[in-house]
Amino acid sequence: xxxxxxxxxxxxxxxxLGIIARIVFPTGEPAVSVRAExxxxxxxxxxxxxxxxxxxxxxxxxxxxxxxxxxxxxxQNVVEAVIEALFNFFSSINKKYTPAAFPVLATIFLxxxxxxxxxxxxxxxxxGFCYVSEEAATGTRLALSDPYAGLxxxxxxxxxxxxxxxxxxxxxxxxxxxxAPTADLNMTLALALIAFVYIEYWGFKAxxxxxxxxxxxxxxxxxxxxxxxxxxxSEFARIPAFMxxxxxxxxxxxxxxxxxxxxxxxxxxxxxxxxxxxIGFIQAFVFSVLTIAFIGLAVEAHGGHAEGExxx
Amino acid sequence: MDVxxxxxxxxxxxxxxxxxxxxxGIGFIVSGALQAIGRNPEAQGTIVTNMFIGIVFAxxxxxxxxxxxxxxxxxxx
Numbered sequence: 001x002x003x004x005x006x007x008x009x010x011x012x013x014x015x016x017l018g019i020i021a022r023i024v025f026p027t028g029e030p031a032v033s034v035r036a037e038x039x040x041x042x043x044x045x046x047x048x049x050x051x052x053x054x055x056x057x058x059x060x061x062x063x064x065x066x067x068x069x070x071x072x073x074x075x076q077n078v079v080e081a082v083i084e085a086l087f088n089f090f091s092s093i094n095k096k097y098t099p100a101a102f103p104v105l106a107t108i109f110l111x112x113x114x115x116x117x118x119x120x121x122x123x124x125x126x127x128g129f130c131y132v133s134e135e136a137a138t139g140t141r142l143a144l145s146d147p148y149a150g151l152x153x154x155x156x157x158x159x160x161x162x163x164x165x166x167x168x169x170x171x172x173x174x175x176x177x178x179x180a181p182t183a184d185l186n187m188t189l190a191l192a193l194i195a196f197v198y199i200e201y202w203g204f205k206a207x208x209x210x211x212x213x214x215x216x217x218x219x220x221x222x223x224x225x226x227x228x229x230x231x232x233x234s235e236f237a238r239i240p241a242f243m244x245x246x247x248x249x250x251x252x253x254x255x256x257x258x259x260x261x262x263x264x265x266x267x268x269x270x271x272x273x274x275x276x277x278x279i280g281f282i283q284a285f286v287f288s289v290l291t292i293a294f295i296g297l298a299v300e301a302h303g304g305h306a307e308g309e310x311x312x
Numbered sequence: 313m314d315v316x317x318x319x320x321x322x323x324x325x326x327x328x329x330x331x332x333x334x335x336x337g338i339g340f341i342v343s344g345a346l347q348a349i350g351r352n353p354e355a356q357g358t359i360v361t362n363m364f365i366g367i368v369f370a371x372x373x374x375x376x377x378x379x380x381x382x383x384x385x386x387x388x389x
Contacts (some may be wrong), residue, residue, distance in 0.1 A: 034386050092358075241372060248375035251382070286368045 014267035021265045032255055036184040037175045039129070045176050046184035053114050053181060093289060094296040097202065101295055104198055108191065109288040112182060116250055116280030119180025120273060125258060128176040182283075183251045185243065192242035195291045199238075203298035211298070238294065242287065249283050323385035330377020337370035 036044035064079040072080050086106050090098040098105075118124070181187045203211040213219075215235065217228035253276045260269040345363035349356050383389045 032386065034382055034388055244376050244379050245368070245372045248372075248379040252375065252378050255382070282364060282368065286365065289365060 011267060014270070015264065018264045018266040018268070032258060033176075034251070036179050036186070039175060039177060044184065044186075045179040046181045046187060049118055049178050050115065050181040050187065053111065053118055057110060057114060090288070090292050094292050097295055097299065098292065101198075101202065101292060104194075105288045105292055108195065108291060109284050112191070112246065112287050113281060113284035115181040115187070116283060117277065118178075119183055119250060119254060120276055120280070121178075124178045124180065125176055125254065127178065128174040130174055180250055180254065182246055183254055185247050188243045188247040189239075191246070191287070192239045195242055195287070195294075196239050199291065199294045199298050202295045206299035207301065242290070246283055246287060249279055253279055319384060319387070323381045326381035326384060327374075327377050330380070331374050334370045334374040337373075338367050341366045341370060 036046040039045050039048060060075070060079065064075045068076060083106065086109060087098065087102060090102060090105055200211075203214075215228050215232040217224045220227070253272075257269055257272055257276065260272050341363060345359050345366075348359050352359075
């Protein structure tokens with residue numbers, strides 16, 4: 001059997017299994033929530049996963065550095081390789097400021113990439129609590145995030161028995177226990193503000209109070225003043241750009257996966273899962289790369305002067 | 313036209329119109345990158361990295377449209 005035949009057989013088996021799963025486990029409409037839901041009062045599911053990701057990163061860092069050797073082996077080797085690759089990459093963008101800014105950049109990268117990838121783990125969007133919502137009770141809408149929710153006994157639905165649906169009953173909504181932290185606007189806004197403040201910090205540190213001269217330029221005449229105003233606007237436009245880029249990509253990926261699972265389980269979501277792994281990496285990469293690139297722009301002296309002419 | 317119908321049309325228009333510009337832009341970016349790789353295959357690594365950064369900038373515009381589409385579609389705004 002050639003490789004191509006094997007792949008075709010595998011795909012056909014997946015499609016058949018998907019159709020069977022679609023018939024055996026009846027589902028309603030896919031339920032998607034833009035905002036993170038509370039699992040405890042004031043404590044959202046994305047905050048919960050955020051804490052889990054933090055613990056994971058801290059434990060990895062602790063285990064890798066517990067017994068450091070000059071010639072690294074095992075976990076220490078892996079972590080060193082990752083950190084070194086990151087450092088070399090940031091250095092290739094901005095050699096001068098990478099050593100000082102690296103802790104923040106690497107933290108952003110690692111936090112964002114594991115937050116993105118956490119959302120792809122099994123159980124996200126399928127394990128949760130059922131509750132009767134007004135929206136679901138009044139309409140015919142059945143709130144079940146995906147077909148696989150039926151395979152995992154929901155803590156409340158199982159106790160009630162006599163269920164035609166294995167997950168939440170008709171008329172109930174699901175509150176997910178897990179949600180990718182970066183699929184929550186609060187988290188991405190916080191990251192965007194941290195990156196923004198850090199960029200401005202470097203601007204003030206390198207140029208002193210003269211950094212404000214970039215934005216409030218009274219020496220260059222009317223044209224210089226208007227250019228300064230545009231600089232100021234584009235500086236602040238970075239916050240929503242950072243925020244929506246990350247949130248939009250990850251949340252759109254989640255919606256895409258839910259819709260694909262809803263259309264045809266097993267076979268259809270598979271390539272999209274691969275795509276989302278790639279997107280998760282690219283977004284983490286872009287967030288940290290843009291931070292260092294903007295730091296590079298911020299520390300540059302005001303353009304149009306003698307030193308500015310040199311590389312124009 | 314009731315509110316629900318206009319909401320559906322607005323959702324589709326928001327993402328549909330937002331995807332036009334970035335689509336053209338990403339086409340230009342990749343075309344330029346491929347030409348550059350064709351002229352200078354040794355520089356492939358740097359070109360591909362920078363290509364992705366450019367793509368992400370263009371793609372961000374479509375993502376803004378997508379976020380707005382979601383917000384309209386799920387009735388947040």
